[in-house]
Amino acid sequence: MHYDLKVWQLSMDLVVDIYAFTKLFPDSERYGLSSQIQRAAVSVPSNIAEGAGRGVG
Numbered sequence: 001m002h003y004d005l006k007v008w009q010l011s012m013d014l015v016v017d018i019y020a021f022t023k024l025f026p027d028s029e030r031y032g033l034s035s036q037i038q039r040a041a042v043s044v045p046s047n048i049a050e051g052a053g054r055g056v057g
Contacts, residue, residue: 002045002052011045 002008018041022034 002049005048005052008045008048008052011041011048015041015045 015038018037022037025034
């Protein structure tokens, strides 16, 4: 399972850190840069899980 992969675990830590960091952004960036950075961070563990589900790697 992807939960057992160290790279997936680290990427989830990154997501938590990114969300905490983007909370510090000004309100004017809430739906701009902040949202893009958050979506990019979430895509990392999502792609790892998808690849693990397909048996890639």
